[in-house]
Amino acid sequence: MNNYKLLTPGPLTTTETVKQEMLKDRCTWDDDYKNVTQSIRKQLLELAQVKESDYTAVLMQGSGSFVVESVLTTVVGEGDKILIITNGAYGERIGEMAKVLKLQHTVYSVPYNEQPSPLEVKALLENDSTITHVAVVHCETTTGTLNPIAEIGSAVKELNKTFIVDAMSSFGGVPMDVSALGIDYLISSANKCIQGVPGFGFVIARIEELEKCKGRARSVALDLYNQWEVMKLDGKWRFTSPTHVVAAFAKALEELAEEGGIHARSERYANNNHILRSRLKALGFNAYISEELQSPIITTFLFPYEGFSFEHFYSAMKKAGFVIYPGKLTDVDTFRIGNIGDIHEDDMTTLCKVIENYMVVMNNEG
Numbered sequence: 144m145n146n147y148k149l150l151t152p153g154p155l156t157t158t159e160t161v162k163q164e165m166l167k168d169r170c171t172w173d174d175d176y177k178n179v180t181q182s183i184r185k186q187l188l189e190l191a192q193v194k195e196s197d198y199t200a201v202l203m204q205g206s207g208s209f210v211v212e213s214v215l216t217t218v219v220g221e222g223d224k225i226l227i228i229t230n231g232a233y234g235e236r237i238g239e240m241a242k243v244l245k246l247q248h249t250v251y252s253v254p255y256n257e258q259p260s261p262l263e264v265k266a267l268l269e270n271d272s273t274i275t276h277v278a279v280v281h282c283e284t285t286t287g288t289l290n291p292i293a294e295i296g297s298a299v300k301e302l303n304k305t306f307i308v309d310a311m312s313s314f315g316g317v318p319m320d321v322s323a324l325g326i327d328y329l330i331s332s333a334n335k336c337i338q339g340v341p342g343f344g345f346v347i348a349r350i351e352e353l354e355k356c357k358g359r360a361r362s363v364a365l366d367l368y369n370q371w372e373v374m375k376l377d378g379k380w381r382f383t384s385p386t387h388v389v390a391a392f393a394k395a396l397e398e399l400a401e402e403g404g405i406h407a408r409s410e411r412y413a414n415n416n417h418i419l420r421s422r423l424k425a426l427g428f429n430a431y432i433s434e435e436l437q438s439p440i441i442t443t444f445l446f447p448y449e450g451f452s453f454e455h456f457y458s459a460m461k462k463a464g465f466v467i468y469p470g471k472l473t474d475v476d477t478f479r480i481g482n483i484g485d486i487h488e489d490d491m492t493t494l495c496k497v498i499e500n501y502m503v504v505m506n507n508e509g
């Protein structure tokens with residue numbers, strides 16, 4: 144297999160040093176390992192800018208979706224009802240989970256190229272007092288849209304509802320003051336902006352809220368409350384923990400701090416994204432969403448001309464050392480390029496040069 148850089152928003156390109164951490168086997172119940180877990184939990188709270196007296200970090204085995212499902216099954220109780228906001232496939236996945244878990248729910252859905260309206264959220268909450276929880280995706284990775292969670296959060300808090308945010312592809316890459324945003328449960332995973340490898344996710348939970356959730360989950364393995372109860376004592380995971388992945392994640396957190404924290408990382412990502420968007424635009428690749436909605440994480444591009452073959456483009460990029468992402472839209476032909484991970488300005492300029500050359504060849508042939 145050739146080496147290539149992943150321009151996919153998780154799993155993403157990680158550093159050699161993060162990968163090297165996985166060469167050792169670690170014992171799940173030994174203090175050394177449990178201390179690694181405790182230190183990760185503490186650092187996550189710092190990144191979320193929250194106090195240890197108000198919030199707790201709970202790690203959960205599985206990919207990001209497992210952790211979203213874990214929150215839903217643990218916090219939305221029998222008599223509760225959740226409002227799910229969607230403008231992309233990840234929001235819709237929350238809706239799918241609510242359906243399968245048989246949660247009482249209602250969906251506020253807007254087109255993929257628009258942001259949900261905080262005023263509309265407020266109106267929906269005012270018109271249905273049975274709603275107890277609200278869930279929204281921060282960066283909709285389907286399109287790259289950054290949703291207005293601050294404004295939505297203030298509507299949710301004004302009406303005293305529990306606020307759940309899927310910040311999977313943004314946490315660590317975009318500064319977030321979790322308590323100021325009114326977030327009760329923030330969900331993210333190891334293999335996104337913190338630049339670890341896949342295998343677990345985490346929840347930054349308001350303690351006062353999580354404390355109410357004992358016995359609510361309709362799942363044993365995904366019971367976030369029980370996971371917290373065990374983990375908070377001394378860092379022990381219930382069931383087998385992904386030891387290699389956890390060790391790699393601890394290293395990734397160290398490297399995030401060395402880079403200068405979330406602010407520095409978000410600037411690198413924004414710069415990557417700016418180079419990508421502007422240079423591709425000059426080549427005739429238009430982004431699916433307008434610049435004001437664009438996150439610094441991933442960009443969805445429309446096919447540049449009729450007859451454009453994604454498969455052909457994909458293999459040319461792969462040959463040049465970059466793996467890109469297919470689109471996830473049903474009505475228009477798109478593809479996606481992520482710019483998070485251990486990806487720097489020189490990677491972006493190399494990629495843009497490769498695409499420029501591709502277009503020259505295609506123009507000559509076409």
Ligand SMILES: *Cc1c(COP(=O)(O)O)cnc(C)c1O
Nearest residue numbers: 153206207208233282284311312
């Ligand atoms: C990556 C991602 C997820 C989780 O996807 P998994 O494939 O389960 O890791 C959920 N929500 C968003 C917004 C994501 O970007």
